[in-house]
Amino acid sequence: MSPRSKEQFEEIREASQRKIFDASLELFGTKGYEATSIALIAKKAGISKGLIYNYFDSKEALLQAMVDDLVSVGDDMIEKIWSDDPAKTLENLIQSIFEWFRQNENLNRLLIGLSTQVGKFQFVHDMAKGKMDGYLIMLEGLLQEIGFEDYQTEARILGTLFDGIALHHMLMKEDYPLDEVERMLIKKYCMKP
The missing domain is CATH 1.10.357.10 (Tetracycline Repressor, domain 2)
Structure with a gap:
């Protein structure tokens, strides 16, 4: 398997961020910002908490x-x-x-x-x-x-x-x-x- 190109990494990054945004939007919109944790967002998005923190500090x-x-x-x-x-x-x-x-x-x-x-x-x-x-x-x-x-x-x-x-x-x-x-x-x- 050949190494991924810069464009492929960017596509993966954008797809991951979109998953995070979509999960956050649903949870912030239904549960509220304060009641929504990073762990809950990660679970909803089907990704790890660490990946969220890779993109966002908080x-x-x-x-x-x-x-x-x-x-x-x-x-x-x-x-x-x-x-x-x-x-x-x-x-x-x-x-x-x-x-x-x-x-x-x-x-x-x-x-x-x-x-x-x-x-x-x-x-x-x-x-x-x-x-x-x-x-x-x-x-x-x-x-x-x-x-x-x-x-x-x-x-x-x-x-x-x-x-x-x-x-x-x-x-x-x-x-x-x-x-x-x-x-x-x-x-x-x-x-x-």
Whole structure:
């Protein structure tokens, strides 16, 4: 058997990290960050604790890597929604956010849980503030181009609605009228006032 190439080692590393992230996400999202140990993550991922510590110095370092990974996913999502028409861009954004709600239950639980402990993890606060400030500016620009008079306040309201919808959907699951709310937001915000 020939020695593994640098690319093969990188693929193995990425696959191992993905297993760790997936197991952590499920456990953090269902049991909570505090109640989840590295040993429990290793068991869920089907790997050794030592392998986790090979990649991450601590459970908090693992969480920070997961948050960093999430930021890059969000940035990729924003790039894919862009259109020359600001109303279409906002519609794409709303649809992407609602699709995210539908497909990422454990991640949404984790994010909501972390948001209630923002003082505990400075990196979560810093990431959230930086990203939210950027998203708010983007929303303001889109709403201004669409023709909203008080686009700054509307952007804050829309951002707050997304947070509330995520929480209600998490709590009520299939009893929350997600499709109806999505259609209403598109109608309200993506058509010139």
